[in-house]
Amino acid sequence: xxxxxxxxxxxxxxxxxxxxxxxxxxxxxxxxxxxxxxxxxxxxxxxxxxxxxxxxxxxxxxxxxxxxxxxxxxxxxxxxxxxxxxxxxxxxxxxxxxxxxxxxxxxxxxxxxxxxxxxxxxxxxxxxxxxxxxxxxxxxxxxxxxxxxxxxxxxxxxxxxxxxxxxxxxx
Amino acid sequence: xxxxxxxxxxxxxxxxxxxxxxxxxxxxxxxxxxxxxxxxxxxxxxxxxxxxxxxxxxxxxxxxxxxxxxxxxxxxxxxxxxxxxxxxxxxxxxxxxxxxxxxxxxxxxxx
Amino acid sequence: xxxxxxxxxxxxxxxxxxxxxxxxxxxxxxxxxxxxxxxxxxxxxxxxxxxxxxxxxxxxxxxxxxxxxxxxxxxxxxxxxxxxxxxxxxxxxxxxxxxxxxxxxxxxxxxxxxxxxxxxxxxxxxxxxxxxxxxxxxxxxxxxxxxxxxxxxxxxxxxxxxxxxxxxxxxxxxxxxxxxxxxxxxxxxxxxxxxxxxxxxxxxxxxxxxxxxxxxxxxxxxxxxxxxxxxxxxxxxxxxxxxxxxxxxxxxxxxxxxxxxxxxxxxxxxxxxxxxxxxxxxxxxxxxxxxxxxxxxxxxxxxxxxxxxxxxxxxxxxxxxxxxxxxxxxxxxxxxxxxxxxxxxxxxxxxxxxxxxxxxxxxxxxxxxxxxxxxxxxxxxxxxxxxxxxxxxxxxxxxxxxxxxxxxxxxxxxxxxxxxxxxxxxxxxxxxxxxxxxxxxxxxxxxxxxxxxxxxxxxxxxxxxxxxxxxxxxxxxxxxxxxxxxxxxxxxxxxxxxxxxxxxxxxxxxxxxxxxxxxxxxxxxxxxxxxxxxxxxxxxxxxxxxxxxxxxxxxxxxxxxxxxxxxxxxxxxxxxxxxxxxxxxxxxxxxxxxxxxxxxxxxxxxxxxxxxxxxxxxxxxxxxxxxxxxxxxxxxxxxx
Numbered sequence: 001x002x003x004x005x006x007x008x009x010x011x012x013x014x015x016x017x018x019x020x021x022x023x024x025x026x027x028x029x030x031x032x033x034x035x036x037x038x039x040x041x042x043x044x045x046x047x048x049x050x051x052x053x054x055x056x057x058x059x060x061x062x063x064x065x066x067x068x069x070x071x072x073x074x075x076x077x078x079x080x081x082x083x084x085x086x087x088x089x090x091x092x093x094x095x096x097x098x099x100x101x102x103x104x105x106x107x108x109x110x111x112x113x114x115x116x117x118x119x120x121x122x123x124x125x126x127x128x129x130x131x132x133x134x135x136x137x138x139x140x141x142x143x144x145x146x147x148x149x150x151x152x153x154x155x156x157x158x159x160x161x162x163x164x165x166x167x168x169x170x171x
Numbered sequence: 172x173x174x175x176x177x178x179x180x181x182x183x184x185x186x187x188x189x190x191x192x193x194x195x196x197x198x199x200x201x202x203x204x205x206x207x208x209x210x211x212x213x214x215x216x217x218x219x220x221x222x223x224x225x226x227x228x229x230x231x232x233x234x235x236x237x238x239x240x241x242x243x244x245x246x247x248x249x250x251x252x253x254x255x256x257x258x259x260x261x262x263x264x265x266x267x268x269x270x271x272x273x274x275x276x277x278x279x280x281x282x
Numbered sequence: 283x284x285x286x287x288x289x290x291x292x293x294x295x296x297x298x299x300x301x302x303x304x305x306x307x308x309x310x311x312x313x314x315x316x317x318x319x320x321x322x323x324x325x326x327x328x329x330x331x332x333x334x335x336x337x338x339x340x341x342x343x344x345x346x347x348x349x350x351x352x353x354x355x356x357x358x359x360x361x362x363x364x365x366x367x368x369x370x371x372x373x374x375x376x377x378x379x380x381x382x383x384x385x386x387x388x389x390x391x392x393x394x395x396x397x398x399x400x401x402x403x404x405x406x407x408x409x410x411x412x413x414x415x416x417x418x419x420x421x422x423x424x425x426x427x428x429x430x431x432x433x434x435x436x437x438x439x440x441x442x443x444x445x446x447x448x449x450x451x452x453x454x455x456x457x458x459x460x461x462x463x464x465x466x467x468x469x470x471x472x473x474x475x476x477x478x479x480x481x482x483x484x485x486x487x488x489x490x491x492x493x494x495x496x497x498x499x500x501x502x503x504x505x506x507x508x509x510x511x512x513x514x515x516x517x518x519x520x521x522x523x524x525x526x527x528x529x530x531x532x533x534x535x536x537x538x539x540x541x542x543x544x545x546x547x548x549x550x551x552x553x554x555x556x557x558x559x560x561x562x563x564x565x566x567x568x569x570x571x572x573x574x575x576x577x578x579x580x581x582x583x584x585x586x587x588x589x590x591x592x593x594x595x596x597x598x599x600x601x602x603x604x605x606x607x608x609x610x611x612x613x614x615x616x617x618x619x620x621x622x623x624x625x626x627x628x629x630x631x632x633x634x635x636x637x638x639x640x641x642x643x644x645x646x647x648x649x650x651x652x653x654x655x656x657x658x659x660x661x662x663x664x665x666x667x668x669x670x671x672x673x674x675x676x677x678x679x680x681x682x683x684x685x686x687x688x689x690x691x692x693x694x695x696x697x698x699x700x701x702x703x704x705x706x707x708x709x710x711x712x713x714x715x716x717x718x719x720x721x722x723x724x725x726x727x728x729x730x731x732x733x734x735x736x737x738x739x740x741x742x743x744x745x746x747x748x749x750x751x752x753x754x755x756x757x758x759x760x761x762x763x764x765x766x767x768x769x770x771x772x773x774x775x776x777x778x779x780x781x782x783x784x785x786x787x788x789x790x791x792x793x794x795x796x797x798x799x800x801x802x803x804x805x806x807x808x809x810x811x812x813x814x815x816x817x818x819x820x821x822x823x824x825x826x827x828x829x830x831x832x833x834x835x836x837x838x839x840x841x842x843x844x845x846x847x848x849x850x851x852x853x854x855x856x857x858x859x860x861x862x863x864x865x866x867x868x869x870x871x872x873x874x875x876x877x878x879x880x881x882x883x884x885x886x887x888x889x890x891x892x893x894x895x896x897x898x899x900x901x902x903x904x905x906x907x908x909x910x911x912x913x914x915x916x917x918x919x920x921x922x
Contacts, residue, residue: 008172012180019187019207028199035203038184042210049221054244058213061248066206066255073259074199077266091890095193098897103186105904107179112908114175123174125218126225132238133221141238142245153249160253164260170267192893201889274889 004127007048015041028074032067039063049125051133177218184211198262198272202255209251213244220244286327287344287361290371291416293324294409298402305398313394314386317401321382321408325375332368340364340776343418343482350421354477362418362481366777369617370415370549373624377540378408380744384632385533387740388639400440404537407433411542415549419479420469420487423550427465427514430543431458437538438530450529457523461513465550468506475499481553488556497561504557504564507550508571515547515601518575522836525594532635535590539597540628545620548604552613552778559611559780569609569693573700576602580707584714585829588645589634592715596671597627599708603686606701611782612689614771618759619682621770625755626670626679629748633664636737636745637719641730647715652724656734659742661720663749668716670752672709672802675795678756684795685761691794692784702798709802713809721814761791 018041021034039062046055113119131137142150184207191204220240227236262272269276297320301313308316335341341363350357363371382404389400410433414426432455439451472479472487476494480486491500511517516524524544528535538544551558551568558565576599583595600623607616638645640657654661670677673684683705691698724731736742759770775781786794828834884895 005172008176012176015180016183016187019184022200022203022207023187023191023195028197031200031203035207038207039210042214045214046217049217051217051221051241054213054217054241057245057248058210061252062206062210066252069255069259070199070203073263076263077272091888091894092194094894095890096190098894098901099186099190099193101901102189102897102904103182105901105908106182106186108908109904110175110178110182120173120175123222124225125172125174125177125221126228127172127221130221130224130228130237131233132224132235133217133241137235137238138241138245141235141242146242146246149246153246156249156253160256164256167257167260167264189893189897193890193897196890 004048007044011041011044011048015045029071032070032074035070036063036067039067046133048127049133050128050130053133053135053138174218174222177215181211181215181218184208184214196273196275198265198274201274202258202262206251206255209247213247216240216244216247285344286330287341287363287416288346289327290324290331290375291409291412293320293327294405294412296320298405298409301398301405302402305395305402308394308398310390310394310397313398313401317405318379318382318386320405321375321379324408324412325372325379328368328371328375331363332372335363335365335368336773343480345418355473357419357421357479359422360418360480361416361422363416364482364777365774366549366552366617367415369621369774370545371412373545373621374408374411374415374542377624377628377748378411378537378542380747381533381537381540381628381632384536384635384741384744385531387738388533388635389531396440400437400531403433403436403440404534407437407537407542411546414546418481420472420481421479423553424462424465424469427510427546427550428462430514430546431455431462434458434527434538434543437534438527440530440534444529447529450523450526454523454527457520458513461510461520464506464509464513466510468503468510471499471503471506475503491557491560495560500557501561501563504554504561505567507554507557508564508568511547511550511605512571513547514550515544515605516575516598517547517571517601517605518578521575521579521598522832522839524598525591525832528588528590528594532590532631532638535594536628536631536635539594539631540624544597544601545624548601548608548616548620551605551608552617555608555613555778555780558608565609565611567609568605569690569697572602572605572607572609573690573697573704574602575599576606576704577700577707578602580704580711581829582832583711584707585826586711587648589637589647589650589715589719590631590645592647592711593627593630593634596630596708596712597623599704600627600671603683603701603704606690606697607686610686610689610693610697611780612686612784613778613781614759614768614774615682615685615689617774617778618770619686622670622678622682622752622755625748626667626677626752629663629667629745629752630671632741632745632748633660633667636660636741637664639737639741640734641726642733644726644730647718649726649730650719650724651722651726652720653734654720657720657736659736659745663742663745664720665716666749667752668712671712672806673705673798674709674802674806675799676753676756678752678754680799681756681759681761684798685759687798688761688786688791688794689782689784691790692782692786698794702794702801705798706801706805709805710809713806714813717810717813721810 015038018034018037022031022038025031025034039058043055043058043063046052046058110120114121188204188208188211191207192201195201195204217240220237222237223240224234224237227234265276266272297316300316301308305313331341343360343362345358345360347359348356349359382401385400385404389397392400407430410426410429412426414423414430417423417426435451435455435458438454439448441447469479476487476490478485478487478490481488483489495503513520524539527538530538558568579595579598579602583592583599586592586595600619604616604619604623607613607619636657637650637653637660640653640660641650644650666677670679673680675681687698687701687705690701724734759768761768771781831837884891
């Protein structure tokens, strides 16, 4: 087991545990902090996969901007105290069962492909090597092949911004 | 790393997100769970991107095969950011009107 | 000339359309002119056609268009004018015209709208009857057959505000439908066995009947046809509608009883004489039913007090005669009797109508009497009609009735005996009617007496014409022993090919005539003596009561057929309908209602619940996919 593998397992475990903690913690602020940890571990995965650009963007946009926004909102509302009523146990149970069923059935699909039909044999994700995750090739691709979606996404941002302002405006 | 590890990991994260959406009532947490699901998908996309790149990389070091997947992740992030801005605005407004962020207060869809 | 054939039914159809559609805008006189004129035009055309046939033989079949074309079965909408149908055309349009003319005066009190409706129906009636007679195959005949049934329903129920009239109309319709079913089955059987419904021609029914039909087939077809004739021509057991058909206006009764409708059955059997001659069973059945009906109806007529009812039962009785003639193979005699009967029965009905008109819709003969002086023309013509129906020589009824009786004697003396007895009864009840109505003293109210008047010319002229025909009509069929040539016989011979030629010694035939005439004369004398001075005003008792109540046949039918049917209907309504079918239908409704209530709970408005459903659906789809497409394949088989 080399360093890369150790790192992979560690990051995976960290991501899963943090994700679970997002659900389990009662204080929304704790949830947010745990989610930031999930994002960090995912960024770690990106780095392992030599996708540095995405790793950085993930940290900046998600962990930096979005989660801070969440924090702001939560603190603005002063939701740190847990107010959720726990009445509907059946709803919770059914949610967990449904999600579990989803996990089991999807994993079953992958398991079939892996063990029964061996479609995944020899398919590995390239680690540490390859330049496509670097900013240069990505930028070239983005501004050559994907320039139109890129521009459209800027329009999307603008409209989202306007929408957020309009909705958030006190009337 | 074998690709299935990434798939299982992404599935697990995604399922946790699904369960979160189903179980929690706090709108902000539900929203965060959606972000979690998006990230699970992002991770999987990057992994697949590298999987395809690996095959081409063995032949040509300068190949850019698989770069599309990473660009998709980029765009998902863009959309997620826009979504979060609007979504949080909605939650703020909802809180202003109902003094609660419980999604079950929002059952007007019934009528 | 032969191209004119389609004009015959066309005129009444046009008259029907104009009067039917314009009944609200046309004036009464216009309606009367159009209605009568259409029939007159038709009559003139028929006359032309008749002389064409008389001089040059039957006109070839005129095909207008193909009516039904299914694989091997081709049914043409074709008209055929031969000796038989040309004779019927004359009867229908001639007497039909007189009745139309009479109606213009008789119905003059009606509102213009109903007046138009009446003439529209009348024209449609004549149109249907012409179609029936003209058709060159059984299907066209059936169309006319049904049309006649429909029109009789419409006309009997003409005064639709009276419930009992509507009931009578429905009764006529239903009774006719029972018979029609028999006719229809016969047509089907013919199509199945022969693949054609044309009468004549090389491929026609009659040419192929002997070769292709077994004796069972022939018997079945002829009996089924006879069932149809029973309904239309009011024979036992389907006769009860005819007396009730008196609910309609009197000219309608005349039309139904004399010129159209009831003669349809006779026409049909005469037309199918080739088939009937092949089946002794059917022939005997026809003869016996005819004989029984004749006697039976005559006994009922003796005790009826409604002027129209007496005539109605006499029609039933006379129709029985005609069927007797058909049954013993004297087709010419039957057709002859149809013709003479059309004359004198139309005369009697129109005369009765004239009396009723004068009496302000009083129909009970017990309230009449002594009308001889007040209604001289009606009286004379009515008397002539009575003499004709009673079979007194040389009036028309004598010749036709005698021919049938002679044929019956040749077949079996018993038939003859019953026939002569019926003839005696006929003479008796007709003169009972005559004596009670026209002789003696007036018994109605003072008001009625004050208003008594002879009918207008539009009513008396048809009476006079019909009286002349009743007197003279018999001379076209004078038998050879009386020095005649029997022109009718020779005229019809090409169509009625299977006529039985009975040989009776001249002495015997004279004796038969003598007996029937003597019996009729005695009956007349008895009736006049008995009823002119002291008519029976009380309700009948004993056996007479049985007759007055028509042997309780209506009640019997009611008990045997109607009540069980009603009981079954009630059972089905209450048990099967309410708990069975309603239960099923309501059950479906309740189930859907209940399940949708349950399903509605899913629409809780809770976002979590929706997401839950979504996730579960995804899981289910995944599982389906995981089953190696088992379920998918099932669906694929269902849909592709």
